[in-house]
Amino acid sequence: MAKTELKLVLTGELLDEDSEITLLELCRTCDVKAETIEALVEQGILEPSDRPGALWRFRADSIKRTRIVLRLQRDLGVNLAGAALALELLERIEELSARLRQVRSL
Amino acid sequence: MEFKDYYKTMGVARDATQDEIKRAYRKLARKYHPDVSKEADAEERFKEVGEAYEVLKDPEKRLAYDQLGANWRAGQEFRPPPDWDAGFEFSGGGYTDADAADHSAFFEELFGRGGYTRARGGERRRTFRMRGEDHHAKVLIDLVDSFSGATRSITLRMPELTEDGHVVASERSLNVRIPKGIRPGQQIRLVGQGGPGIGGGESGDLYLEVEFRDHPYFRVDGADLYLNLPVAPWEAALGASIKAPTPSGVVDLKIPANSNQGRRLRLKERGLPGKKPGDLYVVLQVTLPPADSEAAKRLYQQMKDQLGFNPRAHLGVS
Numbered sequence: 001m002a003k004t005e006l007k008l009v010l011t012g013e014l015l016d017e018d019s020e021i022t023l024l025e026l027c028r029t030c031d032v033k034a035e036t037i038e039a040l041v042e043q044g045i046l047e048p049s050d051r052p053g054a055l056w057r058f059r060a061d062s063i064k065r066t067r068i069v070l071r072l073q074r075d076l077g078v079n080l081a082g083a084a085l086a087l088e089l090l091e092r093i094e095e096l097s098a099r100l101r102q103v104r105s106l
Numbered sequence: 107m108e109f110k111d112y113y114k115t116m117g118v119a120r121d122a123t124q125d126e127i128k129r130a131y132r133k134l135a136r137k138y139h140p141d142v143s144k145e146a147d148a149e150e151r152f153k154e155v156g157e158a159y160e161v162l163k164d165p166e167k168r169l170a171y172d173q174l175g176a177n178w179r180a181g182q183e184f185r186p187p188p189d190w191d192a193g194f195e196f197s198g199g200g201y202t203d204a205d206a207a208d209h210s211a212f213f214e215e216l217f218g219r220g221g222y223t224r225a226r227g228g229e230r231r232r233t234f235r236m237r238g239e240d241h242h243a244k245v246l247i248d249l250v251d252s253f254s255g256a257t258r259s260i261t262l263r264m265p266e267l268t269e270d271g272h273v274v275a276s277e278r279s280l281n282v283r284i285p286k287g288i289r290p291g292q293q294i295r296l297v298g299q300g301g302p303g304i305g306g307g308e309s310g311d312l313y314l315e316v317e318f319r320d321h322p323y324f325r326v327d328g329a330d331l332y333l334n335l336p337v338a339p340w341e342a343a344l345g346a347s348i349k350a351p352t353p354s355g356v357v358d359l360k361i362p363a364n365s366n367q368g369r370r371l372r373l374k375e376r377g378l379p380g381k382k383p384g385d386l387y388v389v390l391q392v393t394l395p396p397a398d399s400e401a402a403k404r405l406y407q408q409m410k411d412q413l414g415f416n417p418r419a420h421l422g423v424s
Binding site for chain 2: 008009010011012013014015016017018028029031060061063064067068071072075076077086090098101102
């Protein structure tokens with residue numbers, strides 16, 4: 001097993017809720033074509049800023065949502081609408097579990 | 107090398123039909139999918155199930171696997187018999203949905219390595235000069251790390267292609283600065299720290315998604331924090347000045363008179379720091395002293411007799 005140590009401290013770029021990424025960046029980082037992203041926009045999974053197609057910009061959390069939807073679609077044999085529904089339910093469960101943890105900590 | 111019982115992994119009988127195997131796979135895939143499952147070993151199980159299905163769904167591979175005989179037990183030391191695959195030609199390696207890098211040594215011994223086809227995602231750009239892939243990983247930090255900023259050492263494992271076409275797991279450590287004010291779910295992009303480019307192409311980027319470890323009493327919601335703070339009934343009723351913990355130290359907190367259970371007090375900008383600092387919400391939890399002494403019982407009795415209080419008045423019952 002090759003092992004490389006890097007002692008240097010790396011400072012990255014913080015992608016927060018105000019950060020936007022371009023359509024190209026989103027395609028590249030999720031390894032998909034623009035058509036796939038377009039389909040996700042049509043399903044309402046991603047909401048691009050109000051610009052013409054090629055100039056679309058997305059919230060930084062679009063990367064995570066896109067990757068989850070594509071994995072669900074690939075691994076579970078659901079279509080895009082099904083994966084979108086699963087994503088929204090997963091996010092809802094995440095929110096509810098966070099609340100539950102708080103209630104339980106009383 | 108350990109023998110793998112693919113039928114056992116899939117929970118099906120050796121004479122299961124292809125349809126039964128498919129149904130079992132769908133069910134297990136939903137159960138152990140790492141995005142869906144909350145089970146600790148989900149990712150491991152998901153890979154095992156994927157590998158088992160890779161073999162059993164393909165009649166050619168299944169037949170070859172069955173030929174090894176039914177007497178093998180999972181975990182048993184295994185060497186494939188000589189010429190065990192005579193007469194079979196596995197068409198095209200068959201790496202369809204599974205990720206070749208995830209397959210066990212057992213699988214590779216029987217069916218070979220598929221080379222680094224990277225069937226995942228499926229959409230490849232066909233250029234000779236290619237930018238490296240972007241990599242994605244998660245990093246777990248503590249709430250205090252967001253308050254003060256921190257440096258975290260993270261270890262990444264990724265498949266690497268050797269010169270003779272084999273896939274090996276390579277491990278590398280990075281020290282990464284966690285910026286002050288980072289929130290759960292936010293990402294840190296490290297340019298050029300992803301996969302190496304091909305043919306002189308630039309390296310990909312590394313995206314780190316930040317998650318917080320559960321804190322024993324602060325709950326994080328975006329930039330805001332929530333704290334359940336126990337108060338005595340008289341503190342809530344009469345008002346009081348008490349101490350409250352915050353991640354940046356203990357503060358004095360004024361409880362207004364006539365506060366009730368669940369009242370939220372906002373401590374402005376005591377949440378996660380940042381351009382727009384969050385708030386800390388203190389949620390009062392009125393906690394009753396136990397009636398475990400004569401004096402305590404007498405006081406409760408006195409309240410009962412003198413207050414004429416019906417907490418269920420709005421329900422129309424007494």
